[in-house]
Amino acid sequence: MSTVASPEQRGRSGDHPQARDRTAGTVFRTDIEGLRAVAVLAVVFFHAGVPGIDGGFAGVDIFFVVSGFLITGLLWRDVASTGRVGLAEFYGARARRLLPAGCVVLVATAIGAALLLPPLQARAVLGDGIASALYVGNYRLALHGTDYLAADTPPSPFQHYWSLGVEEQFYLLWPALIIGVAWLVRRRTRRRRGPNSAPSTTPYLVVLAVVAAVSFAVSLDWTRTLPPWAFFSLPARAWELAAGGLVALSVRHWRRLPPVVAAAAGWAGLALIVFACLRLGEKTPYPGTAALLPVLGTVLVIGAGCAAPRLGVGRGLSLPPMRAVGRVSYSWYLWHWPVLLFAPIVLGRSLDLTDRLGMVMVSAGLAGLTLALVENPVRFAAPLRLSASRSLVLGGAVTAAAVCAALVLLVARPVPVGHGAAAAALTVSAPVELATPASDPRDAAVHDMTAQVQAAVAESAGLQAVPSNLSPPLADAPADKPAVFVNGCVRSWLEVGQDECASGDVTSATTVALVGDSHAAMWAPAFEAAAEQQHWRLETMGKVTCPLLDLPLTSPYLGREYSECEQWRGEILDRLRAERPQLVVLSMSRRYGADFGFSVYGGPWLDSLTRLVTELRATGAAVLVLGPVPDPQSTVPTCLSAHLDDATACSPPRPVAVDDAGVAAEAAATAAGGGRYADLTTLFCTAERCPVVVGNDLVYRDDNHLTLEHAQALSPVIAALADRALAPG
Missing domain, CATH: 3.40.50.1110 (SGNH hydrolase)
Known part of the structure; x- marks a missing residue:
């Protein structure tokens, strides 16, 4: 059974900006693009049942750390340069980056569910789709996972959207946290050193460290007592995002590492990631302490890349094939799970390993098309890039369209009702004849x-x-x-x-x-x-x-x-x-x-x-x-x-x-x-x-x-x- 927390639900891709990494003051980090490839390959191969990748679900942790690094760095750069966070621009960029592709795949998956699944299951899945479109699907899964009588229901083709929910919730809360700290810092520095004081990362590091510590404590407790909530909810996952943020705010310290030390740290980080993917498994209480392996590994790889050692792991991660996979990681993640679930229904048989790998390649092809036809055209469209308000309107429109599509499909897939002749109720009556003397x-x-x-x-x-x-x-x-x-x-x-x-x-x-x-x-x-x-x-x-x-x-x-x-x-x-x-x-x-x-x-x-x-x-x-x-x-x-x-x-x-x-x-x-x-x-x-x-x-x-x-x-x-x-x- 699928114990309440079943492992096939794990993985997701993070944000993927193609601009200058202003946190580190360097050009776009190609090694991070390659790191996304490692993460998505781990998740996809795990879901495909490739032998040996029993802990591939740890790919989600890699994405969380990467997102924490990139987003915290972006927000800090705004605060450091202007003293404020451009919320409209921030959310507009997120809307362009994530919502169009996410909603396209969501609608396609909803249509597939309505056409392929039994009516009763299809209606439940469409409910998952609506929750996923509103980025609260992770909490729907957490509630579902705590219901014993629902523990053995089939996996939903929208299960993998849970981590998009975690990240969207992170995007809502993180800027508010940064703005609050900036406001407090601004008030204190004006009183002590004047209005033009250079900003310090120390207050932000302290706040993120506290957030990480509290979230990690919650994760440890809930892994033991409330496994679905530990796995799916932001409070138990925020420490992973905060870990990436701590790296972003300490870049100058990472850049001071001697090349040999930085290279060793990067390779050690990759080794931790590989070890997690190979040695963790479905019976591992997760996230708990086990998630430290991929999280610390990712921190080391990203931090070592700040120093850019000549023989570091970043050289391998920056190879063109790795970068190519990293570019399609978001769309590939979105497509691979519904393709793997729907394929046995379409083919009319269970899939062997060769079939599953074939479906992985099909989903990769769909990801490439989505990148070329949806992600990049929307993301780099000049009218949208130059207008935060247009980007926000676009995000709201595609989200509303996805929700409406799922609602229409619910109406088109009505509640199944028996239409056979009415049957007599089962009635059992006590015997009226007395038993024979010889019988009890x-x-x-x-x-x-x-x-x-x-x-x-x-x-x-x-x-x-x-x-x-x-x-x-x-x-x-x-x-x-x-x-x-x-x-x-x-x-x-x-x-x-x-x-x-x-x-x-x-x-x-x-x-x-x-x-x-x-x-x-x-x-x-x-x-x-x-x-x-x-x-x-x-x-x-x-x-x-x-x-x-x-x-x-x-x-x-x-x-x-x-x-x-x-x-x-x-x-x-x-x-x-x-x-x-x-x-x-x-x-x-x-x-x-x-x-x-x-x-x-x-x-x-x-x-x-x-x-x-x-x-x-x-x-x-x-x-x-x-x-x-x-x-x-x-x-x-x-x-x-x-x-x-x-x-x-x-x-x-x-x-x-x-x-x-x-x-x-x-x-x-x-x-x-x-x-x-x-x-x-x-x-x-x-x-x-x-x-x-x-x-x-x-x-x-x-x-x-x-x-x-x-x-x-x-x-x-x-x-x-x-x-x-x-x-x-």
């Missing part, structure tokens, strides 16, 4: 109600057109969350402890505890209805991606040992021992893979299940372990939105969706501990297929969790299973 009435109730559900599943297995009365509607499914996911009963990644979450008859002497991860919580609507009918006190105790099994667990979301899960497990077990509920219901996802540190249905999993059941039985509680729901193998609402006339296209074959051998092994492990196991497969599958629509119920809200409506429809069966487990003997 509780077994008979479970058998009878299971048969009712099986009949509905069999009737729906061949469903073609999605019912017009589908519940919930496809567009509403992603938000179809049980209350326990939002009221604190289900603890998020970093939360421990468990508030009392009681429902049903809260005064009842019969307590049922529903415990586990999100797959326990998705059954809460069924158990809540059962608790009200049976007059139980239901306690729901859940934590995301945290089964109660005693297994060493690594969190891909946090990128480290999941210590919060271990602590929560201990607290819950202590609570169960103290409260001694009559029944403990265990449920957990079976989608844990190697990224979590163990395999489902393996020996450690089964042994841990037996130990846990035995331990819970020792408290005097009955134990019911719920078997897994089938894996639908797709994000069901999205899949159905593309197959409104053939729901079977989204309904996986039973052998693919269910591991029958694993279920049988779990049943044996549960029995060995003295518990009862509920194999739920027959509630969802025929012998051949597991339909994703039963009656008029949409079974899954995403790619693995039940909808609230379907869980409630199955409540009578769940009640019967729990009632049977509660029975003595």
Whole structure:
């Protein structure tokens, strides 16, 4: 899965002025143009899956440092020469440089999404496009990354715009910071040394150092506690931009370096960048301390270039091929990600490495065209260069056009709605006939109600057109969350402890505890209805991606040992021992893979299940372990939105969706501990297929969790299973 912070989202190009580098007092820095080539190649090859470039996402850090260097130098030059910052000219230049190409690619990507993606996914992607056009897409991604139930959605073709958002926010705040410092300095120097005092960089260096220190502290903390916010937000990334600014304000010191020292520093910086690209990876907590490698490396390369040593790394970076790649770096960055995402859809197959490299070259060609037809003509157009107001109007116009284009495409890609015949709701009723004297009435109730559900599943297995009365509607499914996911009963990644979450008859002497991860919580609507009918006190105790099994667990979301899960497990077990509920219901996802540190249905999993059941039985509680729901193998609402006339296209074959051998092994492990196991497969599958629509119920809200409506429809069966487990003997 894509842990919350998935690595394929990393990279972006920075500003690229072709004028005199007035900060250093020298002509245009060709080595920086070559440094951009290093950065964009790292990002593009990383996204293309080139072996060995596991840390290519560090290219974004290179761009941030470069932008901080160039923009801070530009602003300082204005302050030093005129005592002010020409805001209109500054923002006009940024608008000419970044917005036309960015908006052209954004509109092209939006059109591609509307034409190629399933309707439901296309609408979500177009929302990403609007956020990206307004340069707040990074915060949309940060919010998305903290939503556990949205963590496994496919990557957006606009994900790479996140860093443009960071830089645009930097462009808004940085001039204000420089202006504020200049105002304070001007007031102090007039009082002390007169109005014509030569400006000093020291106050600006101090302010930038403070900004860098505070931002780096935020980055370290959020990398551990809020990884998506650490990765996508300006507060956690500002230190990288500030690092470039510190170099720009200390150029005169870098220029004093002896040639040998400067050359050594430059080569060492490049070595740090290469090491980061080769040694970092998806499991590296990022940015955190790991980002120091590319940031310090870039600082050394830029700083060493200020001294321009004859044998320095700048000579290699200034070679014509490197400069050529650097010139197209911005447009190449913009094009490469949507091309890589759309290519498998267009070609109708997954891409191998050769295909991906081919797409990299296609995006490079598009970048060259964009540079020649959009970037340079707009950037160097005399009417725009001579008028800041025209440049600003241009920027506003292309941004508005991009937003409007995405809105028009949203209207043209309406909310997908089933247009098949209305289907009858799934209803399960208690048996009216008394069980035979030789049978247990509780077994008979479970058998009878299971048969009712099986009949509905069999009737729906061949469903073609999605019912017009589908519940919930496809567009509403992603938000179809049980209350326990939002009221604190289900603890998020970093939360421990468990508030009392009681429902049903809260005064009842019969307590049922529903415990586990999100797959326990998705059954809460069924158990809540059962608790009200049976007059139980239901306690729901859940934590995301945290089964109660005693297994060493690594969190891909946090990128480290999941210590919060271990602590929560201990607290819950202590609570169960103290409260001694009559029944403990265990449920957990079976989608844990190697990224979590163990395999489902393996020996450690089964042994841990037996130990846990035995331990819970020792408290005097009955134990019911719920078997897994089938894996639908797709994000069901999205899949159905593309197959409104053939729901079977989204309904996986039973052998693919269910591991029958694993279920049988779990049943044996549960029995060995003295518990009862509920194999739920027959509630969802025929012998051949597991339909994703039963009656008029949409079974899954995403790619693995039940909808609230379907869980409630199955409540009578769940009640019967729990009632049977509660029975003595």
